[in-house]
Amino acid sequence: MEIKVELNQNLKSKAVLEKGELPFGHIFTDYMFVMDYAPDKGWHNAKITPYAPLMLDPSTSCLHYGQMFFEGMKAYKRTDGQIAMFRPMENMHRMNLSAQRMSMPEINPDEVLEGLEKLVALEKDWIPSTPESSLYIRPFMIGMDALLGLRPSSTYKFIIILSPVGAYYGKDGLAPVRIFVESEYVRAVRGGTGYAKCAGNYAGSMLSQLNAQGHGFNQVLWLDGIHRKYVEEVGAMNVFFLVDDTVITPALSGSILPGITRKSIIEICKDWGLKVEERPVAIDELAKAYDDGKLKEAFGSGTAAVISPIGELTWGDKVMKLAEGKPGQLTQRIYDEITGIQYGANPDTRDWVKIVSHN
Numbered sequence: 496m497e498i499k500v501e502l503n504q505n506l507k508s509k510a511v512l513e514k515g516e517l518p519f520g521h522i523f524t525d526y527m528f529v530m531d532y533a534p535d536k537g538w539h540n541a542k543i544t545p546y547a548p549l550m551l552d553p554s555t556s557c558l559h560y561g562q563m564f565f566e567g568m569k570a571y572k573r574t575d576g577q578i579a580m581f582r583p584m585e586n587m588h589r590m591n592l593s594a595q596r597m598s599m600p601e602i603n604p605d606e607v608l609e610g611l612e613k614l615v616a617l618e619k620d621w622i623p624s625t626p627e628s629s630l631y632i633r634p635f636m637i638g639m640d641a642l643l644g645l646r647p648s649s650t651y652k653f654i655i656i657l658s659p660v661g662a663y664y665g666k667d668g669l670a671p672v673r674i675f676v677e678s679e680y681v682r683a684v685r686g687g688t689g690y691a692k693c694a695g696n697y698a699g700s701m702l703s704q705l706n707a708q709g710h711g712f713n714q715v716l717w718l719d720g721i722h723r724k725y726v727e728e729v730g731a732m733n734v735f736f737l738v739d740d741t742v743i744t745p746a747l748s749g750s751i752l753p754g755i756t757r758k759s760i761i762e763i764c765k766d767w768g769l770k771v772e773e774r775p776v777a778i779d780e781l782a783k784a785y786d787d788g789k790l791k792e793a794f795g796s797g798t799a800a801v802i803s804p805i806g807e808l809t810w811g812d813k814v815m816k817l818a819e820g821k822p823g824q825l826t827q828r829i830y831d832e833i834t835g836i837q838y839g840a841n842p843d844t845r846d847w848v849k850i851v852s853h854n
């Protein structure tokens with residue numbers, strides 16, 4: 496694929512990178528990757544172009560019917576100075592899973608990864624070098640037809656933007672969160688769009704999130720949409736529990752987003768010789784395990800935080816306090832292992848790290 500580069504004459508100041516305060520997703524780099532889709536041409540017009548607002552006809556289909564999905568990835572500056580991404584091909588394939596579900600065109604994983612690497616290489620000076628900081632990568636696709644008929648758009652835009660982000664955790668390390676078990680609203684239901692990273696899933700989750708925050712919680716734990724019984728995800732992260740010495744995570748059922756961090760954790764834990772179970776996990780099973788003193792640790796997993804330890808789970812009147820407000824031992828060990836592989840402190844024995852060449 497030929498990728499044209501249009502130079503930006505007005506580069507922004509990178510002074511913000513030095514200040515060490517980079518709130519998530521506020522600052523964007525100088526360039527973005529863009530390509531267009533039309534039925535007769537397929538994907539075409541791939542270019543790296545100055546970061547700029549889009550001009551959309553008010554009738555553009557994505558604004559009305561939500562034909563849109565996104566991805567979340569990171570590029571890291573490793574301790575040896577190399578720039579790397581973590582399992583980026585997994586994100587390419589997941590985009591096509593989302594695209595299929597939303598009746599949108601698939602991308603060519605090799606070509607898009609090539610475009611992304613070129614963009615990251617061009618923007619390498621935007622990758623902060625403070626510990627555990629990174630360049631957050633946000634690919635997304637939108638339906639572009641300017642008409643209101645309820646049918647799949649025939650034209651699309653695919654865009655990648657980049658945002659430097661600081662360390663998710665402060666110097667005190669992993670901070671446990673308070674979780675409210677949501678028994679009224681649901682995030683997704685089997686047969687719906689839960690496994691796709693489509694915009695509507697997130698819009699529909701915000702009311703519950705705001706309610707929980709209003710009551711002093713950080714996030715919600717989602718239950719399944721049919722029985723309101725089986726645990727699905729925590730906020731926009733997958734969820735894990737350590738019960739006795741077994742690592743348990745809900746099985747992918749169609750309503751759960753197949754996280755790449757989740758998949759990596761399962762592999763790592765199995766390699767460590769731990770017992771790992773992917774299966775339905777009922778909330779009352781967890782409450783019982785808690786009462787029996789067997790619920791040892793719980794954490795969320797996702798690209799942004801890597802691991803988010805759960806310090807408290809509130810389900811109705813029941814308050815389950817975990818690991819005395821500190822991250823559990825296994826939780827911390829998994830976090831250290833994954834970030835170690837990403838930043839280069841630990842060997843990458845599974846070939847997960849993709850070095851971005853900077854020529």
Ligand SMILES: *Cc1c(COP(=O)(O)O)cnc(C)c1O
Binds near residue numbers: 730756799
């Ligand atoms: C993106 C996402 C995750 C985590 O996926 P990773 O590939 O690990 O970043 C989990 N749940 C939801 C709902 C998500 O959107």
